Amino acid sequence: MTDSSAAQRVFSPAERVAILPPNFWSEMDAAIARLAAQPGPRVIDVSKGNPDTPTPEHIVAAMQAQVAEPRNHRYPSYEARPSLRQAVAERYRVDHGVTVDPETEVAVFHGSHEAILASVQALADPGSTVVLPDPGYPLYRSAASLAQAHVAPLVLRHPEYAPDWSSISEVKDARMLLLNYPNNPTGALATTRIFSEALDFAAATGAAFIHDFAYSSLGFNGQTPLSALAVDTQLRATVELQTLSKTYSMAGWRCGMAAGNASIIDAMKAFQRHAYSTMFGALQETAAVALSANQDAAHELVTVYQRRRDQVVAALRQLGWDVVQPEGTFFVWARVPYGGDAIDFANRLREEQRVAVAPGDGFGSQGRGHIRIGLVHDEETLAEMLQRLADFTGPSVASGAVV
Numbered sequence: 001m002t003d004s005s006a007a008q009r010v011f012s013p014a015e016r017v018a019i020l021p022p023n024f025w026s027e028m029d030a031a032i033a034r035l036a037a038q039p040g041p042r043v044i045d046v047s048k049g050n051p052d053t054p055t056p057e058h059i060v061a062a063m064q065a066q067v068a069e070p071r072n073h074r075y076p077s078y079e080a081r082p083s084l085r086q087a088v089a090e091r092y093r094v095d096h097g098v099t100v101d102p103e104t105e106v107a108v109f110h111g112s113h114e115a116i117l118a119s120v121q122a123l124a125d126p127g128s129t130v131v132l133p134d135p136g137y138p139l140y141r142s143a144a145s146l147a148q149a150h151v152a153p154l155v156l157r158h159p160e161y162a163p164d165w166s167s168i169s170e171v172k173d174a175r176m177l178l179l180n181y182p183n184n185p186t187g188a189l190a191t192t193r194i195f196s197e198a199l200d201f202a203a204a205t206g207a208a209f210i211h212d213f214a215y216s217s218l219g220f221n222g223q224t225p226l227s228a229l230a231v232d233t234q235l236r237a238t239v240e241l242q243t244l245s246k247t248y249s250m251a252g253w254r255c256g257m258a259a260g261n262a263s264i265i266d267a268m269k270a271f272q273r274h275a276y277s278t279m280f281g282a283l284q285e286t287a288a289v290a291l292s293a294n295q296d297a298a299h300e301l302v303t304v305y306q307r308r309r310d311q312v313v314a315a316l317r318q319l320g321w322d323v324v325q326p327e328g329t330f331f332v333w334a335r336v337p338y339g340g341d342a343i344d345f346a347n348r349l350r351e352e353q354r355v356a357v358a359p360g361d362g363f364g365s366q367g368r369g370h371i372r373i374g375l376v377h378d379e380e381t382l383a384e385m386l387q388r389l390a391d392f393t394g395p396s397v398a399s400g401a402v403v
């Protein structure tokens, strides 16, 4: 017999949790998992930015050795390991000609996800304004919501996806401006002009400038993506966030870093000490190895993604799709053919062809009418995905019968 008085009580979440926007990715994942459990051809999931290639062997070997080190079994210090902070500073010097002080201008986080949250929590008071790109990575809005900050969307205009500053001309006072290049979802690269204008905006409004540089290594045709610290060389207002996730296919390892203006870094670290504690010493030492060792594997990865980009863009254009060739990242951002609704298109494509793409609506109002394809499968799988897209967007779509 069940004693009903012993049943679990149901608690309502605190308001800060209740008002969070639905997590775009987890809802999509649930639909994909449901479909994958049903019989049929394999589901091809290009909806996310989860690298498919393994972490380079020398990095895995370094981690194996570090895990066996007893000194890494104890609580790590609240200050990141000097080896890692120095490795971050050295990469900045070599890759971007930028000087950062490893003592005061570098911090490490469990991925740039955590660094993004820390930056918003460290800077934005409830009710203050944060300027976020639209389209933009969905986490930015979640972070602003957790901080109970007001979001001013900054429109990135097709086809360069540079900020259209007139879209935030009413913003006179802001706590932070966040930009992200190479850009997710559009694949656009930054220019010196974009960062100079961002710094002008930051100076005029009192905002800090946070640059999410998650795809820092992924520029095509030999282009090195521009660091915002190479424009704000005096670190007047800028902190830049990087990650090992994409550069070394280490998304599961959860390691990212922040570098730039010491007062912002200090505030982020203060939040981190209370909210997130510290990072496994073995991971910190291994991250230092990844950053300091020969970068051939990271360079090879760029050629892999470029080949996939060329394959997918050429095939979509052959199908008559409107696609801006991405100059970086591993995403292809395309208009839904025949002006269809992106959510409807993505849902039908998933259910009918077992191909999961990300509808642009998840990236903000400017994402409507677009889908994002992640180049996170080998060329054979991408070829199969393209065939299914061709089948799906055949005459029935053109006549308006499907979409």
Ligand SMILES: Cc1ncc(COP(=O)(O)O)c(C=O)c1O
Pocket: 049, 110, 111, 112, 113, 114, 137, 180, 184, 212, 214, 242, 243, 244, 245, 251, 254, 255, 256
């Ligand atoms: C633009 C952007 N920023 C940040 C992240 C978070 O990356 P991580 O937490 O793995 O460093 C991602 C992941 O896809 C991203 O696309």
